[in-house]
Amino acid sequence: MQQLVYFLQKYKYFLYFLLLEIIAVVLIINNYSFHKSKVISSANFVSGGILNKVNNINKYFHLDTENILLAKENVILKNKIEQLYRLLDSNKVITIVDSLKYNQKYQYKTGKIISNNYNSTYNFITIDKGKNDSISKEMAVINSRGIIGVTEDVSNRYSRVESILNKNSKINARLKNSHHFGTLEWNGNDVNIVQLSDIPRQAVLKVGDTIITGGKSSIFPEGLHIGTVASIPKKASAINTIDVKLFNDMRNIGSINIIINFHKSEINELNKKNE
Numbered sequence: 001m002q003q004l005v006y007f008l009q010k011y012k013y014f015l016y017f018l019l020l021e022i023i024a025v026v027l028i029i030n031n032y033s034f035h036k037s038k039v040i041s042s043a044n045f046v047s048g049g050i051l052n053k054v055n056n057i058n059k060y061f062h063l064d065t066e067n068i069l070l071a072k073e074n075v076i077l078k079n080k081i082e083q084l085y086r087l088l089d090s091n092k093v094i095t096i097v098d099s100l101k102y103n104q105k106y107q108y109k110t111g112k113i114i115s116n117n118y119n120s121t122y123n124f125i126t127i128d129k130g131k132n133d134s135i136s137k138e139m140a141v142i143n144s145r146g147i148i149g150v151t152e153d154v155s156n157r158y159s160r161v162e163s164i165l166n167k168n169s170k171i172n173a174r175l176k177n178s179h180h181f182g183t184l185e186w187n188g189n190d191v192n193i194v195q196l197s198d199i200p201r202q203a204v205l206k207v208g209d210t211i212i213t214g215g216k217s218s219i220f221p222e223g224l225h226i227g228t229v230a231s232i233p234k235k236a237s238a239i240n241t242i243d244v245k246l247f248n249d250m251r252n253i254g255s256i257n258i259i260i261n262f263h264k265s266e267i268n269e270l271n272k273k274n275e
Helices: 002-010 012-031 033-061 061-091 097-101 265-274
Strands: 106-111 114-118 122-127 138-141 146-154 161-167 169-174 179-185 193-200 210-213 224-233 239-246 256-261
Touching: 106 146, 122 146, 193 224
Parallel strands: none
Antiparallel strands: 106 256, 114 122, 122 161, 138 146, 138 256, 146 161, 169 179, 169 210, 179 193, 193 239, 210 224, 224 239
């Protein structure tokens, strides 16, 4: 208390001056509209800048929620496109309202990565969708950049996905510019490079050609992006194996889609009869 009294006594003239200055400024602002508008404008500018920064920070922390909503909207659009394609392919005039569902072959479901292993030669990914979401074994898993893998084991709430970075993975793929097919595999070396084998020698190849899914299975629809030709063997044999640089960064996958094929059981049954 004594120190406070000493401080007030020492600086009393300065404090009186400061008080009078504040009173003078308040009187000027209240009595002159020009000065008042300038003060308000300055205050609005400062507060607006602060609020803008706060808003940007809030937006940053809500990006994850916005991304989830966008992923769900993307899935809805994919399903609608698939339904329309099936209607166009049917070559029939359909008047039943529920015909979209009847003619649909594929359905896309959104999901998230729970864990992602890419350091082994037999890599697996865990996702947050399972039997409760109509997910079963041997379903395609993709994202906006390309293919990721195939569901290998399923529980009620989760699924284990055999990554394309797994030496057991074999996926039908082809050159986008032709109908030359091969088998997509991984040799276990580079996480960015997979191999496309069984490409016939007569296939015209060049570095940069796009590789897509071949559609010769009941798992992956035809035309999904995989990557580009990274290198071609100098000595061509009867069957070529080429390196393919993935479009996907398998270490940073993000949101995923699981593809349900409604015709899968019918196709598999037919194939069993022919075995």
